[in-house]
Amino acid sequence: MMNLHTCADEAACVRELSTAIVATLGGAISAQGRAGLAVSGGRSPIALFKELSNAELDWPRVDITLVDERFVAPSDPDSNEGLVRRYLLQGRAAQARFTGLVTDPASMAACLEQANRPAGQLTLAILGMGEDGHTASLFPHAPELPQALDPAQALRYVSVTPPAAPHQRISMTLAALLRARHRILYIGGATKRAVLEQAAPARTTNMPVSFVLNQPGAPIDVYWHP
Numbered sequence: 511m512m513n514l515h516t517c518a519d520e521a522a523c524v525r526e527l528s529t530a531i532v533a534t535l536g537g538a539i540s541a542q543g544r545a546g547l548a549v550s551g552g553r554s555p556i557a558l559f560k561e562l563s564n565a566e567l568d569w570p571r572v573d574i575t576l577v578d579e580r581f582v583a584p585s586d587p588d589s590n591e592g593l594v595r596r597y598l599l600q601g602r603a604a605q606a607r608f609t610g611l612v613t614d615p616a617s618m619a620a621c622l623e624q625a626n627r628p629a630g631q632l633t634l635a636i637l638g639m640g641e642d643g644h645t646a647s648l649f650p651h652a653p654e655l656p657q658a659l660d661p662a663q664a665l666r667y668v669s670v671t672p673p674a675a676p677h678q679r680i681s682m683t684l685a686a687l688l689r690a691r692h693r694i695l696y697i698g699g700a701t702k703r704a705v706l707e708q709a710a711p712a713r714t715t716n717m718p719v720s721f722v723l724n725q726p727g728a729p730i731d732v733y734w735h736p
């Protein structure tokens with residue numbers, strides 16, 4: 511179920527989110543010794559990454575990975591890993607341990623094998639959303655969507671072919687997102703708010719984000735700014 515936080519503007523959302531994220535990760539570090547954070551790419555999280563990179567946190571005890579990735583080399587301008595390296599893994603957060611998803615740009619199979627190796631429970635997944643209703647790289651009408659949305663899916667990551675967006679993708683599966691201890695969806699603008707309103711009432715494969723918004727046992731905090 512979703513818990514909506516409406517912020518006055520992007521700066522207010524970034525401040526509120528940064529405080530909440532630091533508290534969540536800090537709590538996991540106190541309880542378990544380490545915290546696991548999976549972040550999204552795209553344009554939306556840049557200001558948040560900048561703010562977080564300077565936050566006071568025991569960053570050497572934080573394991574950061576990606577919710578999804580475009581199948582391009584990390585040096586490619588479209589790489590989510592590149593974005594995270596430029597904006598999040600800076601300042602204090604440069605001490606975090608980062609694991610990317612494109613570990614072999616020549617082989618999707620090798621990347622998936624690496625990405626699906628056993629790992630501890632994720633503390634927090636920070637999701638974004640496209641105006642087409644995708645989240646992570648769970649794109650509407652992608653041929654792999656049934657396996658990616660299968661609630662019994664044991665894999666954490668699968669390959670996804672977006673019908674109308676560039677690059678083959680590697681995406682966290684719905685089952686893995688729901689196994690994370692906490693989920694946040696961070697979006698901005700009137701168009702995405704309208705998509706959220708459409709997706710919130712019921713699950714539909716036309717808007718895969720609806721599957722993370724409608725899970726009674728796995729609540730999600732949605733942060734939105736105009």
Ligand SMILES: O=C1O[C@H](COP(=O)(O)O)[C@@H](O)[C@H](O)[C@H]1O
Pocket residue numbers: 550551552553554555578579580590637638639640641645646647
């Ligand atoms: O392709 C992607 O898009 C979504 C949304 O991106 P934005 O630029 O509209 O914020 C993002 O959450 C995802 O990680 C990315 O791969």
